[in-house]
Structures are given as C-alpha cells and as structure tokens.
Amino acid sequence: MADDLDRLFERLVSVLADDAPGRLAVPFPAAEVYERLVPYRSNRSTLKVATHQDYEMAVLRLLAGERGYASLEPAEVREALEREAAEKNPDTALFRQFPDALLSLNRLAAERFLRRDRAYAPPPPPPPSPPLSPESPEAAAGEDEDNDAQAGRERAPLAGAAFELAEQSESPRQCPYCGETLPGSRKVNFCPQCGQPPSGDLRCPVCGGEVDVGWRYCVSCGRATGFE
Structure with missing residues (x-):
C-alpha cells in the first residue's frame, strides 16, 4: 500500500x-x-x-x-x-x-x-458501428452474398454425386499393345505385362527406340523386342 x-x-x-x-x-x-x-x-x-x-x-x-x-x-x-x-x-x-x-x-x-x-487510464473504446438499414446498398450487397453462398452449398452435393457416378461408370482400361487389363487403383506409366506405356508410341525395351506392332527386332539397336 x-x-x-x-x-x-x-x-x-x-x-x-x-x-x-x-x-x-x-x-x-x-x-x-x-x-x-x-x-x-x-x-x-x-x-x-x-x-x-x-x-x-x-x-x-x-x-x-x-x-x-x-x-x-x-x-x-x-x-x-x-x-x-x-x-x-x-x-x-x-x-x-x-x-x-x-x-x-x-x-x-x-x-x-x-x-x-x-x-x-486506458483509451476509450471506439464507438460501435450503426446498424445497416434494410434499404441501404451495403445491406443489399450483404444479402446477395448470403444468397450466393447458400446456392453454392446447395449445388456442391450435386456436383460431387455426378463425379462419383462418372468414376463408377468408368470401365477397366486395357493395354493397347498386349490387351491385358491395366491396374485401375493406381497411376500406370507402363503395362505390367509387356512393359509398354498405355498411351504413346511403342518403344524398344532395350534402347527405347520407336518400333511398330509385330516387329520382333528393333531397327535401331537390333535387339529382340519380345513382341510377336
């Protein structure tokens, strides 16, 4: 004291x-x-x-x-x-x-x-902001934003449902070169059966040179392609 x-x-x-x-x-x-x-x-x-x-x-x-x-x-x-x-x-x-x-x-x-x-002696708090009247432009703008947000929330489940249906209707992919089914649960860069990419040109497994379907040997390196 x-x-x-x-x-x-x-x-x-x-x-x-x-x-x-x-x-x-x-x-x-x-x-x-x-x-x-x-x-x-x-x-x-x-x-x-x-x-x-x-x-x-x-x-x-x-x-x-x-x-x-x-x-x-x-x-x-x-x-x-x-x-x-x-x-x-x-x-x-x-x-x-x-x-x-x-x-x-x-x-x-x-x-x-x-x-x-x-x-x-703390400084006095700032005065509270006056409430907006229903006719003011600010109140109208706020009401429009609320309506847009509500509409967005209503549309969101529909978009999600359509996406799920598209995923469910997608058929299993097949390798365009050997015809085997490709794994559908992961990203596939090369076929697990023939080693070729699911999309793009057919490549020699040894040198990576471009080959055609039915070629048994690579025209670039002369090695066997393994394709019959």
Missing part, C-alpha cells in the same frame, strides 16, 4: 514529466521539490498528508534516498539526511539547510510510476 513517500515521489515524477519528459534524467536542486515542484500548500490533498511535519518527513525520506527513489549529492549531505531520518525524533526540516544539493531521480522507478498511470 502506498504511503507518504510513494505519493510524494509519484507526484514529483508526474509534475516533471508534464513539464518536460527529459527532465526526469536531469539533476536539479533539492529545494525545487518543496518550493516549486511539489509544495505543501498546493499538494496537501494529493499527497494525503495530515500535517506539514508529515510532508517534511516525506521530503526528508526522499532526499535521504529511501527505497532508492532518488540520490542526493554530495554524498555527505545524503548520509546526514539518512541518519536523521532514522532517528526516533528526527528534525524533519533538516533538508532545508542544503537547498543547493543536487537530486537525481531513479529513472526505472519513475518509468514504473508513469506506466502505472497509463494503465489506469
């Missing part, structure tokens, strides 16, 4: 980011925190501090480097404020003695607070 220190740092980061995002990386005098950037009077309700002393204690803790939110230079000033913040009854206004000490913010911590701010 956030306390006074968290709220002070968050407010400081927000003010600097609104002023100029690059300022988060630039050291500045510590006095700017309580005099100009996050003064008590104008930020009391935002910081939810009950008294001015509570506000000063939050500033003291910030300048002392608590939680790593910021770093103060010179180091001896930061160490003095750190010791004072740890006291049982600290002098909460001790930091006012070092107005020129330079304060550097933790960029990672600052960006974490900024991202959380954006998460709490």
